[in-house]
Amino acid sequence: MIQRTDQLPTIELDGRQITFHPGESLLEVASRSGVQIPTLCHDPRLDPAGACRSCLVEVEGQRRLLPSCATPAVDGQKVTASPEHSPRIERHRKSLFSLYLTEHPGEDHPDGVERGAPNKLVRAAKAFGAEDWGKLENLRDDLLGDRSHDENPYIQFDSDLCILCAKCTRYCDEVESVSAITLAGRGSETTIATPDGRSLLDTTCEMCGGCVAVCPTGAMGEKKPKTHKMPVEAELEKVRTTCNYCGVGCQFDLNVDPAAREGGGEIVKVTSPTPAPPPPTPQPRGRTGGSTARTRCGKGRFGYDFLHHEDRLKTPLVRGADGELHPATWDEALAAAAAGLRGVQERHGKDALAFVSSSRCTVEENFLVQKLSRAVFGTNNVHQCAAT
Amino acid sequence: MNDGTKSRSEERTRKRGEVPDQLELAGGMVPGSAAIVAAATGDSEAHAYGVASFYSLLARPEKKLRVCTGLSCRLRGADEVLSAAREAGLDAEGYSCLAACDAAPAVLKGRETLPEVTPEDMARTGGDWQQLVSSSPRMQTVEGAPNWFGDVGSYDGPLVFDLPAGESEDTSALAAAAELGTPGVLDAIEASGLQGRGGAGFPAHIKWRAVAGMPAAPHFVVLNADESEPGTFKDREVMMRRPDLVVIGLAIAARAVGATEIYLYLRGEFTIPRRRIEATLARLSAAGHLDGLDFHIHEGQGAYICGEETALLEALEGKRGMPRLKPPFPVEHGLWGKPTLIHNVETIAAVPFIVLNGGAAFRDLGRGEPGTKLYSISGHVGRPGVYETPLGVSLDELVELAGGYTGTLKAFSPGGASSGFLPASERTRPMDYKHLADVGSMLGSSGVVVLDDTVDLRWSALEQLRFFEDESCGQCAPCRIGTRYLRDAVDRDIAGTRLSNGEAPLTHVDDAAWQMVEGSICGLGQIAALPLTSARQHFPADFPSDTPPKDSASPSEPEATK
Amino acid sequence: MTNSIREIRDADFLFVIGSNTTEAHPVIAMEMKRAVRDGATLVVADPRRIWLTEIAEKHLQLNPGTDVWLLNAMAHVIVTEGLVDKAFIETHTEGYEAVAETVKRYSPEEAERVTGIPAEDIRWAARKYATTKKAGIYYTLGITEHSHGTDNVYALANLVLMTGHLGGESMGLNPLRGQNNVQGANDAGATPIYYPGYQRVDDEKVRAKYEALWGVELSPEPGWNLNEMMKKAGDEIRGFFVMGEDIILSEPNVLALEERMNRVEFLVLQEIFPNETMRFADVVLPASGFAEKEGVFVNSERRMQRVRKAIDPPKGARADWQILLDLAAASGASWHHRTPADIFDEFAQHAPNFAGISHARLDAQGEDEDGYTGLQWPCPDPDHPGTRYLHEGRVLRGKGLLTAVEYRPSDELPDEEYGLLLSTGRTLYHYNAATQTRRDPGLDTKQPGAFVQLHPRDAKKRSIRDGDPVTITTRRGSIDAIAHVSRQVKPGCIWMALHFAEARANVLTNDKGDAVTGTAEYKVCAAEVTKASDYTGELHEFRGSHYQAGHAEDAPS
Incomplete structure (x- = not known):
């Protein structure tokens, strides 16, 4: 049910009147109104944690700064969210990110992580003028016991880069319900770990890679050798496509x-x-926010190496008089295929041919197979492995 | 899932609350224990492991002896006791405040706190931790179990708690409450002006009315007996001497807010007070006074942060004790998301008096603010202990009850480590919520620690910072990194070294402290910088190097250490 | 699916039957987990304990193949307790009376005896389903891969129609498609009875339309379905064109099939990897993977989405659509198609349900507010927004048809000689014939080889311990695998995954097909397990999984 905009409640945000749909958080209202609030631990698929403290805003009448991700908008509220409008917000962001950097290598990180991995912390620190307050030594263990000993081929954790936003563990709990990893330890020794520090392979982990996808700093990174050798992300072409595994x-x-x-x-x-950036109009919300439209399973995220596998068929083959398959040119192979099918048709009739199409191939290809079967070879004997 | 019975998911959720107990049974954080606990509770193995690693008593199960390193214990020789333990070949560790500052130095043996342990006691163990006994005259045995009491005293006037009197058979408050009915009890609580005695001083009646009026069911009552604020031990002594007031107070509260289930969260080191509470529960229950009520005792596993009410609720739910965002508050969204009344021991123990004598009688006992108050006092005074006085006595008045100063007063903390340090000039200031807030301190848990002029406040601040660093839950960056950053800065300041970027160590501590106050999720981070900022403010002489760096600051400066 | 994936999270009651959703459709399972986290009631009917049974309010652990008994008994409760939606039945359905009459004989008590599910649980589930408005049914091959698979689906549809759980959000009857483009392959007309868009081949008007379009005479006779093709191979059928399927690994009772394939005169195989079927191929055409070509896949919820070319195929291989155009040309046809977009247009423009969709429109389509792309058919014209859920306001065929079904036992049940009941299925880490996933070092490490799950009781009887190599035998053949002693299966039942070429579960399975769809009975056959005498395969351990990480029932007892 969409309400008319002029009936919706409003908040004053940095001096502007903004309408909102009941249930929207201050962060949601701000981000669709063009007010940039930094976030590190926020993901619409997860319950708001309010743990990274990046998104704190000033709300009139409230003594404390409030996490905009977890604070619902209330009619008539006056909210200040931008450093330009609030020296308190300015000092908050500057000092918060300065403090973060004391435990984080910033841009000076040695090899070992995939190149070009996103680092929202470094970007935010720059944007809000964080200072160098000196560096503290990293007291945390790396997950999965010892990085070098976890034989899982996909996921690695680098505690140097971790800011403990817990998106990875929350995703693992709240979205996947797999709970293979956890926050472990306490205080400044808190880290991300598997039970008893085992290899991810020996946990309930399903290798969905969600922890990697949600990590804001690249602490949860990919391990695939190709990913490590690759050019920086900016030089990569991104091609949007549909996964080729299950029916989702x-x-x-x-x-x-x-x-x-x-x-x-x-x-x-x-x-x-x-x-995509949210539309500037108020959004009605379902019972729960954040769809799984962008979640992946392990096959989808990591199971693409087969495309580059050396076993791929590269040359047409035709069975010779010796009973063996021999390499052939495309023209030879196509001619042999056409002649062979026609031969069966001539000897035994149209319905002696059967065409097995594939639910793995595209709509267009399935269309062509049935057209080939019906229009060229005259039979309705066409089906595919959908029944399997 | 017929009406009245719990659905499978509710059962699973409740079962998860057993995780910490099951971990204790499984030997704490040892390989394989998380799997065993997951099997027993239906929780995930990773969660169980995360919980085990969070709580001190679970995370280091091999440590059987833990020497309190709270300020009062260190002033009375805790360091020597720890050294003696190690010399005796014992696997001992320093440990956060054991709430036995009046019996310093205290040692935790297994789950049992021993008072006034000496280096000689350690030497006599012959390297077997189980042989450790305290030679303190406080130690006694009651019905075969070790038992000990602290010193208590009171002003000369009407008493709410009357600790010296000891446990009473009197249950008339229950009948009085029944007669008043829910509206009458709520009115009495409101008229009394009772404020939460855990530290925040929030008016109790607002919480009671809120929970009583919440449509969601069921309601819960939770007792916060996770007394861990350094310098504070009053709740321990209330449970030891007046468990009757605690149990009766809980029963009255539960009936008033419509709860049948009551959870008592006792810190795990309170084995001895726990026995007292259990005995009283058994006695009152057998007499039929607790009909219709279900009491559950939950032992903490070693985490100061669980004194924070929402962290405590997380711990009760069997999770890592990380505070929740507020709002929503526990009155609305408490234990398992249900309306929950949660109070400190002292607050609950005041309820029988209020119900019996009326709100006004309680209110009139205070000087500016309502009621009497239990102050814990330790450090450089003649007779450390728990003293009941009108709320708002001055340090001088309190110390007079506690045997007088044993040296020249230099500084004091009025409300535990969280209240920072005040100078001797504040010795006549009324110690209540308002007057202490006026000078940037707080009444907090009213754990008063007195320091004489032999004490270096930079060192004292460092000890308190170390405590907060150890006890930060690690959830939010301002607290997790801030506590560590400040401790590191003071360490460097004492050692005469510089920051990694060459700056003087204290250059950014004000900004870091500001960030901790503004940015932290819960009270721990918000006040953790106070020991340092207050010490620097009131005792600049103890920070000799705290001046802008001179020209000599050069990269060639030696990495001096002590 | 009558409804959309995104609606699952808002359901208040989910009835998952014959679907190990977390392993076969992990991302749909996330929506189900979300719904449960938000308070929905989940009921799972499955012979095995699966991940979802852990969070289910009830697990109806039925004996394999007794689905009709369970579903008719649920209908029995709904009918006899007056929980039917009378208004919906009158306005939107036909055939109710016959069903009501039939299910009278299926009492929950009798059902308990056959299915092994307590009568009270059946009653509870039926009441809860009938009385919850947003109640969705989700199923997959556990329902269809039976000799009476169609009956199972009818029995489910009866529940939906008699309760009116159709035509609204988060309800309906939702088969989860097993493969990326099962829906699309059917939509495209790769079926023996339909042209694209479910237009029947024996419909004169339709045939005339396509004869005019393609300029050739077309056969009015429906063709053979896949199960029939395989049974007639070497006899009526002497020539095959096979694209992208390893029939020798995937089809049931393969030893018999192999014998027949030897009598097939000619077989063209279009594939990306060498496979078992290649042994019978006369011509092999090297084709392309999904990232090497343009096109459209249609997902379970009828959503048409673009597949785009990211990399070139290996030198020498060609895109499948290109090969098909080349083969048509070599066979004497002169088709005008130049690009996948052209091909799609011909496919869509002559099928009313798809007529509003084109590559250009799909490419211009951004993400919606939930991050979804593409268009859900029906989408009859270029301005139509697509259809999230079917049957809104009225049932598509006019009246929803309730079909009375009677229980028929599975074709082959355990007996003295073969004392165990074998079901087959899929796992999270592999995909069907695993030609792709077993070439990925990570997925393969997590689950390196074939295994058979058997209950501790059955293992003990046969002196088999966890990790032992064993031989599994049926009337059709035998294979070796590693024993996984587990309480996931019921006593008397064993379970295997079908992914492993060195231990082809389909050597064992029964090729008896469903009378209507031809889908074979992969889920039930009689088998026996013995310790392997001369095991030559590799021994492997079971890496961590939900079932080994400290769940009480699986802890060593």
């Missing part, structure tokens, strides 16, 4: 290194589409 039809971006394979291109990783 997840959308994702194939990240392609266009120069690899002699210019034929190589997929170096799969990423989830970045959400």
Whole structure:
């Protein structure tokens, strides 16, 4: 049920009157009104945690700054969210990100992480004028016991980069309900860990890679060798496509290194589409926010190496008089195929041919197979493995 | 899932509350224990592991002896006791305040707190931790179990708690409450002006009325007996001496707000007070006074933060004790998301008096603010202990009850580590919520620690910072990093070294402290900088290097350490 | 699916039957988990304990193949307790009376005896389903891969229609499609009885339309379905064109099939990897993976979405659509198509349900507020927004048809010789014939080889311990695998995944097909397990999973 805009409640945000739909958080109202509030631990699919403290805003009548991600908009509220409008917000962001940087290498991080991984913290720190307050030594353990000993081939955790926003563990709990990883320890030794520090392979982990996708700093990173060698993300082509495994039809971006394979291109990783900016009008909300339209399972996120596998068929083959398959040119193979099918048709009739199409192939290809079967070879004997 | 029975998901949620207890049974955080606990509770193995690693008593199960390193214990030789333990070949560790500052230095043996342990006691163990006994005259045995009491005293006037009197058979408050009915009890609480005695001083009646009026069911009552604020031990002594007031207070509260289930969250180190409470529960229950009520005792597993009410609720739910965002407050969204009345021991123990004598009688006992107050006092005074006086006595008045100063007063904390330090010039200031807030301090838990002029306030601040660093839950950056950053800065200041960028160590501490106050989720982070900021404010002489760096600040400066 | 994936989270009651959703459709399972987290009631009917049974309010652990008994008994409760939606039945359905009459004989008590599910649980589930408005049914191959699969679906549809759980959000009858483009392949007319868009081949007007369009005479006779093709291979059927399927791994009772395939005269295989079927191929055409070509996939919820070319195929291989155009040309046809967009247009413009969709429109379509792209058919014209859920306001065929079904036992049940009941299925880490996933080092490490789950009781009887190599035998053949002793299966039942070429579960399965769809009975056959005498495969451990991470019932007892 969409209410008329002029009946909706409003808040005053940085001096502007903004209408909202009941249930919207201050962060949601702000971000669709063009007011930029930094966030590190927020994801619409997760319950608001309010833990990173980046999104605090001033609300009139409230002594404390409030996390905009977890604070519902209330009619008539006066909210100040921008440093330009509030010295308190300015000092908050500057000192918060300065403090973060004391435990974070910033941009000076050695190899070991995938190149070009996003780092929202470094970007926010720059944007809000964070200072160098000196560095503290990292006291935290790396997950999965010891980084070098976890033989899982996909996911690695680098505690140097971790800011403990807990998006990874919350995603693992709240979206996947898998709970393979947890916050472990307490205080400044808190880290991300598996039970007893085991390899992810020996936990309930289903290798969905969601922890990697939600990490704002690249602390949860990809381990695939190709991903490590790849050019920085900016040089990659992102091609939006549909997953080729199950019937859900997840959308994702194939990240392609266009120069690899002699210019034929190589997929170096799969990423989830970045959400489009929200429309500026108030959004009605369902019972729960944040769809799973951008979630992935392990097959979708990591299962693309088969495309580059050496076993791929590359040459047409025709069975010779010796009973063996021999390489042939495309013209030879197509001619042999056409002649063979026609031969059966001539010897045994049209309905002695059967066409097995594939629910793995595209709509267009299935259309062509049935057209080939019906219009060229005259039989309705066409089906596909859908029944399997 | 017929009416009245719990659905499978509710059952699962409740079952998860057993995780910490089950972890204790499984030997704490040892390989395989998380799997066993997951199997027993239906929780995930990773959650169980995360919980085990959060709580001190679970995370380091091999430590059987823990020496309190609270300020009062260190002033009375805790360091020597710890050294003696190690010399005796014992696997001992320093530990956050054990709420036995009046019996310093205290040692936790297994789950049992021993008073006034000496280096000689440690030496006599012969390296077997189980042989450790305290030679303190406080130690006694009651019905075969170790038992000890602290010193108590009171002003000369009407008493609410009357700790010296000890446990009473009197249950007339229950009958009085029944007669008043819910509206009458709520009115009495409101008329009394009772404020939450855990530290925040929030008017109790607002919470009671809110919970009583919430449509969601069921309602819960929770007792916060996780007394961990350094310098504070009054709740321990209330449970030891007046468990009757606690149990009766809880029963009255539950009936008034429409709850049948009552959860008592006792810190795990309170094995001895727990026995007292259990005995009283058994006695009153057998006499039929607690009909229709279900009492559950939950032991903490070693985390100061669980004294924060929402962290406590998380712990009761079997999770890592990380505070929740507020709002929503527990009165609306408390234990398992249901309306919950949660109070400190002292607050609850005041309820029988109020119900029996009327709100006004309680209110009139205070000087400016209502009621009497239990002050814990320790440090450089003659007779550390728990004293009941009108709310708002001055330090001088309190110390007079507590045997006088044992040296020249230099500084004091009026309300535990969280209240920072005040100078001797504040010795006549009324110690109540308002007057202490006026000078940037707070009444807090009214754990008064007195320091004489032999004490270095930079060192004292460092000890308190170390405590907050150890006890930060780690959830939010301002507290997690801030506590550590400040402690590191003071460490460097004492050592005479500089920050990694070459600056003087205290250059950014004001900004960091500001961020902790503004940015932290809960009270711990918001006040954790106070020991340092107040010490620097009132005792600049103890921070000799706290001046803008001179020209000598150069990269060639030696990395001096002590 | 009558409804959309996004609606699942808002359902108040979810009835999942014959679907191990977390493994086969992990992302749909996330929506289900979300719904449960938000307070929805989940009921799972499955012979095995699966991930979802852990969070379900009730697990109806039925004996394999007794679905009709369970569903008719639920209908029995709904009918006899007056929980039917009378207004909906009168306005929107036909056939109710016959069903009501039939299900009278299916009492919950009798159902308990056959299905093994307590009568009270059946009653509870039926009442809860009937009395919850947003109540959706989700099923997959556990319902259809039976000799009476169609009956199972009718029995489910009866529940939906008699309660009126149709035509609104978060309800309906929702088969979850197993493969990326099962829906699209059917939509495209790769079926023996339909042209694109479910237009019947034996409908004169339709045939005339396509004869005019393609300029050729077309056969009025429906063709053979896949199950029949496989049974007639080597006899009536002497020539095959096979694109992108390893029939020798995927089809049931493959040893018999292999024998027949030897009598097939000619087989063209269009594939990306060598596979078992290649042994019978006369011509092999190297094709392309999904990232190497343009096109459209249609997901379970009828959503048409673009597939885009990101990389070139390996040198020498061609896109499948290109190969098909080339093969048509080599066979003497002169088709005008140049691009997948052209092909799509011909497909869509002559099928009313798809007529509003084109590559251009799909490409211009952004994400909606939930991040979804593409268009859900029916979408009859270029201005139509697509259809989130079917049957809104009225049932599409006019009247929803209730069909009385009687229980028929599975074709082959355990007996003295073969004492165990074998079901097959899929796992999270592999995909069907696993030609792709087993070539991924990570997925393969998590689950490196074939295994058979059997209950501790049955294992003990046969002196089999967890991790032992064992031989599984049926009347059709035998294979070796590693024993996984687990309480996931009921006593008397065993379970295997079908992914592993070195241990082809389909050597064992029964090729008896459903009378209507031809879908074979992959879910039930009689089998026996013995310790393997001369196991040559690799021994492998079971890596961590939900069922090994400290769940009480699986802890060593």
